[in-house]
Amino acid sequence: MNRRDFLQLAGMAGLTAAGGCRTMEQIFEGGAGTVPWSGCNMAGFRVEPLPVVRVGVIGVGQRGPGHVKTLARIPGVQIVAIGDLYANRTAKAAKLVTEAGHPAPQEYHGSDEAWRGICEREDVDLIYICTPWLLHTPMAVYAMECGKHAVSEVPAAVTEEECWQLVSTAEETRRHFMMLENSCYGYNELLALSLCRKGVLGDLVHGEGAYLHDLSDSKLTPEDTGGYQGRWRLEWTKQHTGNPYPTPGLGPICQYMNINRGDRFDFLTSVSTDVFRMPQKAARAFGEKAPEARHAYYRQGDMNTTIIRTYRGRTILVEHDTTSPEPYSRINLIKGTKGIFADYPLRVALEPSPHRWMDDQALSELKAKYEHPLWQKNGNAAKQRGGRGGVDYLMNLRLIHCLRNGLPLDMDVYDAASWSCLVELTERSVLKNGKPVEIPDFTRGGWKTAEPLGIVNV
Numbered sequence: 001m002n003r004r005d006f007l008q009l010a011g012m013a014g015l016t017a018a019g020g021c022r023t024m025e026q027i028f029e030g031g032a033g034t035v036p037w038s039g040c041n042m043a044g045f046r047v048e049p050l051p052v053v054r055v056g057v058i059g060v061g062q063r064g065p066g067h068v069k070t071l072a073r074i075p076g077v078q079i080v081a082i083g084d085l086y087a088n089r090t091a092k093a094a095k096l097v098t099e100a101g102h103p104a105p106q107e108y109h110g111s112d113e114a115w116r117g118i119c120e121r122e123d124v125d126l127i128y129i130c131t132p133w134l135l136h137t138p139m140a141v142y143a144m145e146c147g148k149h150a151v152s153e154v155p156a157a158v159t160e161e162e163c164w165q166l167v168s169t170a171e172e173t174r175r176h177f178m179m180l181e182n183s184c185y186g187y188n189e190l191l192a193l194s195l196c197r198k199g200v201l202g203d204l205v206h207g208e209g210a211y212l213h214d215l216s217d218s219k220l221t222p223e224d225t226g227g228y229q230g231r232w233r234l235e236w237t238k239q240h241t242g243n244p245y246p247t248p249g250l251g252p253i254c255q256y257m258n259i260n261r262g263d264r265f266d267f268l269t270s271v272s273t274d275v276f277r278m279p280q281k282a283a284r285a286f287g288e289k290a291p292e293a294r295h296a297y298y299r300q301g302d303m304n305t306t307i308i309r310t311y312r313g314r315t316i317l318v319e320h321d322t323t324s325p326e327p328y329s330r331i332n333l334i335k336g337t338k339g340i341f342a343d344y345p346l347r348v349a350l351e352p353s354p355h356r357w358m359d360d361q362a363l364s365e366l367k368a369k370y371e372h373p374l375w376q377k378n379g380n381a382a383k384q385r386g387g388r389g390g391v392d393y394l395m396n397l398r399l400i401h402c403l404r405n406g407l408p409l410d411m412d413v414y415d416a417a418s419w420s421c422l423v424e425l426t427e428r429s430v431l432k433n434g435k436p437v438e439i440p441d442f443t444r445g446g447w448k449t450a451e452p453l454g455i456v457n458v
């Protein structure tokens with residue numbers, strides 16, 4: 001009997017363990033999109049409370065140390081191991097742990113594979129991944145196979161296949177996987193979430209999110225003068241088009257709209273501009289003859305625009321531009337049948353005066369009434385402890401709180417997969433002149449019954 005026959009037979013015979021899940025023995029190894037449901041849905045998944053969350057951090061370049069610093073100051077966290085390619089980076093990050101009054105973590109470095117040792121330790125509950133994009137899924141999958149919960153920086157995956165691997169591995173191992181989309185914890189994003197959940201905007205119709213952040217200099221900076229390791233972000237622009245970083249703008253809109261919890265993505269269409277600015281910048285930095293100064297060096301157009309239609313008939317616009325000179329923005333716009341919330345800068349217009357933005361006083365009153373409880377309770381601590389204006393602190397605080405209290409996490413593996421799959425699907429659409437591309441239902445039907453996110457009730 002081959003694997004497919006077995007799974008069909010298992011499905012027909014209703015092979016299930018207690019709680020409606022097939023046991024590990026009843027499930028064959030593997031995990032791609034062609035694999036039928038492993039037997040367990042992860043929506044609302046929770047584990048026994050962990051009294052202390054023992055963390056292993058992998059990747060301490062520009063991003064990782066900030067997380068180490070915030071995690072080390074959250075009660076109930078022990079950072080037991082830190083890994084990176086480079087010893088000087090693990091040493092620097094380990095110092096952040098000891099400076100916060102904790103024992104020194106063990107350091108793993110010196111090879112591409114040293115990180116596996118962290119996943120294999122018995123005394124680790126959570127693997128925290130802050131490496132370049134291509135390593136997020138392989139590291140998270142291995143961590144879950146070793147029995148650990150895993151979280152990774154954004155995007156969680158760079159192909160549809162990787163998204164399915166995350167989903168199937170989480171379902172089969174019954175481990176949490178969360179993507180660290182910190183934009184979901186922004187003050188304005190959580191304010192908008194409160195407004196949406198409390199019906200202030202009416203039935204939601206359309207959202208807009210973006211990652212508009214001029215990283216042209218950072219992309220070109222060599223690693224030895226403070227750039228990304230191996231200039232991984234520039235390498236991506238050489239090889240790919242589409243939107244490689246959809247989740248900061250898209251994540252909050254999905255939470256407003258209850259995507260995967262009552263609605264789901266249906267299809268998308270995506271277009272990109274040509275390449276304009278990177279060769280000009282490179283010519284100035286490295287000279288006209290440098291390879292980076294040629295247009296043909298790049299595949300990724302400066303600006304990408306994507307429109308998603310949801311199964312329940314709503315639309316989401318997602319933009320990406322890390323090349324053009326402009327102020328940072330995630331757009332963060334949501335409108336419904338009773339009004340509109342727009343950000344950068346914050347504006348709100350509501351019935352019965354929807355044709356003009358609220359004045360400053362009305363906006364302050366609205367904020368006072370609908371400020372999210374997470375910011376009400378922890379706003380001051382978040383601002384003091386920092387990390388992108390406090391959002392990293394709040395995200396890590398919630399992650400640890402949920403694990404220590406046996407609660408479902410704020411973003412589950414289906415969110416990670418459906419938000420991250422845009423990396424490949426936008427590229428597919430762009431390469432076909434904007435042809436619609438179907439977006440898979442990673443919940444395998446679970447979106448119809450999954451409960452809305454509980455974050456407003458914290």
Ligand SMILES: NC(=O)c1ccc[n+]([C@@H]2O[C@H](COP(=O)([O-])OP(=O)(O)OC[C@H]3O[C@@H](n4cnc5c(N)ncnc54)[C@H](O)[C@@H]3O)[C@@H](O)[C@H]2O)c1
Pocket residue numbers: 058059060061062063064083084085086089111112113114115130131132133135153154155180181182227228229230232388
């Ligand atoms: N959400 C946010 O606000 C935000 C902000 C910045 C970066 N990020 C994300 O964080 C991630 C890391 O970005 P960064 O700016 O720190 O990049 P970086 O290049 O500065 O750091 C990556 C680190 O990973 C290490 N690494 C690479 N391969 C490894 C391996 N095999 N084993 C162990 N370590 C390895 C590198 O040595 C490096 O220190 C990216 O996914 C990025 O998109 C998110």
